[in-house]
Amino acid sequence: MSLEVQVTVDAEDPGALAAFWATALGYVVQAPPPPFSSWDEALEAWGVPAGRRNDASAAVDPDDRGPRLFFQRVPEGKTAKNRVHLDLRAAPGLTGEERMAALETEAARLVGHGATRLLRVDPEPPLIGGNIVMADPEGNEFCLD
Template identity: 70%
Template sequence: MDVQITFDCADPAGLAEFWAEALGYRVQGPPPGFESWEQALEAWGVPPERRNDASAAIDPEGAGPRLFFQRVPEPKRAKNRVHLDVRAAPGLEGEARMAALEDAAARLVARGATRLERHEPAPPMGFGHIVMTDPEGNESCLD
């Protein structure tokens, strides 16, 4: 069984690009027979104002879930009940781990994310993390 994670958002293409960069994914290409999404949407008669209604990001290795972004009219109003944890420092501990998380946070901020707070490593778990939001305010953690 495959899993797809769906985001309601205002800018599907923008968020697909952001999360593709954040996760090492790529924006899903157009269907066979088309060189670009613009070409496909034009051929299908989709009006220009509807051409950013949806987008997707996929794992180039085919192992991770597809991320689907769909435009909705209403803005985000409250904290997400589910969020993505981006494993930005696997196998690292202590200061090396936190330095790797800081590097990842800076890279995502440069792409439009917002850094909310840093949680220092503390017993008994011993792992710190950084709370972030994507360009539309969806929460995630760098851990």
């Protein structure tokens, strides 16, 4: 049996969060099924009321290698630290200042797209290579590693 992995994220604004993570990961917001040219067109045709058209969205790997990220609207906001989070491998194979410089560059890019920088953890060889803890636009923590 073969299973595919999908990561599901609760959200206030699924469309905006899908767009952020698509940008962060080099993914794309999932396109609507044929023959529709937009999700709004598809949802209109399916009779989905305008107020429910942002109840879900997804970001997908255009190369079909990584997991699909599915964002679903929930009524409550985030209240505590994530128990599971994504690590974005922004500096694989790099060490020391070269590693931290690459992480800083990626952190600045993501802040420009709505992320928040939370904490820098400097390298402590041999166990800690250094990372930057970030939050997406809705406060979900993730690490640049």
